[in-house]
Amino acid sequence: GAVVSQHPSRVICKSGTSVKIECRSLDFQATTMFWYRQFPKQSLMLMATSNEGSKATYEQGVEKDKFLINHASLTLSTLTVTSAHPEDSSFYICSAASSGLAKNIQYFGAGTRLSVL
Amino acid sequence: GESVGLHLPTLSVQEGDNSIINCAYSNSASDYFIWYKQESGKGPQFIIDIRSNMDKRQGQRVTVLLNKTVKHLSLQIAATQPGDSAVYFCASGALGSARQLTFGSGTQLTVLP
Numbered sequence: 271g272a273v274v275s276q277h278p279s280r281v282i283c284k285s286g287t288s289v290k291i292e293c294r295s296l297d298f299q300a301t302t303m304f305w306y307r308q309f310p311k312q313s314l315m316l317m318a319t320s321n322e323g324s325k326a327t328y329e330q331g332v333e334k335d336k337f338l339i340n341h342a343s344l345t346l347s348t349l350t351v352t353s354a355h356p357e358d359s360s361f362y363i364c365s366a367a368s369s370g371l372a373k374n375i376q377y378f379g380a381g382t383r384l385s386v387l
Numbered sequence: 388g389e390s391v392g393l394h395l396p397t398l399s400v401q402e403g404d405n406s407i408i409n410c411a412y413s414n415s416a417s418d419y420f421i422w423y424k425q426e427s428g429k430g431p432q433f434i435i436d437i438r439s440n441m442d443k444r445q446g447q448r449v450t451v452l453l454n455k456t457v458k459h460l461s462l463q464i465a466a467t468q469p470g471d472s473a474v475y476f477c478a479s480g481a482l483g484s485a486r487q488l489t490f491g492s493g494t495q496l497t498v499l500p
Contacts, residue, residue, distance in 0.1 A: 274430075276430070302486050304487070311493075312492070312493075313476060313490045313491060313492045313493050314431070314476070314490045316487065319486075319487060363430050363431070365430075365431075367486045374419050374421075374436075374480055374482060374486055374488075375421065375433055375436060376421075376433075376486070376488060377433060378423075378430035378431045378432070378433075379430050380429050380430045381428070381429060381430045383428070
């Protein structure tokens, strides 16, 4: 099956620092990648949709200057949480959709647990 | 607004029994549905999908049923095993769209020994 690698799996940082999370599709080309945020015992909340070579589309209420997304290639998208604060602590998950036949299936990374002190 | 909901937040089943997890969706335009399994601290894992032109699809130990009339789908797991313990999400979308999926709130399945 399609493999999506997300790194790092866990990060602890001080308030005010920026954190970059990488999402890579390892065995397929991902024309579209998605970034989600998940709070404990809750569902996935879509933050933004990222298409290779174009600007990301952010969901309502998600600050684009706070959560910078770059989708520079068909296999890599990054999410940078700028000037992180304790309220940004959460589980961030990326997913990728291929350009192939199963293009509606999103394959997920393992997630990144962000803790801001 | 568009929403996908689950009937039960938690479900406990005895090992070896069959599990049925239900999901209701509200958007009539949804024509594609996926079930994901999420283990604690991990990302969701694709289980099975179904298009709206089907009412049943089977995989390995899993079956998804779709009732478009009442906007309901279910995931059946045969001979539930301890490794099936996880949160299960249904998701809906529209084929040929921006590929966005709307996720349900999740059902925690616990398999009892």
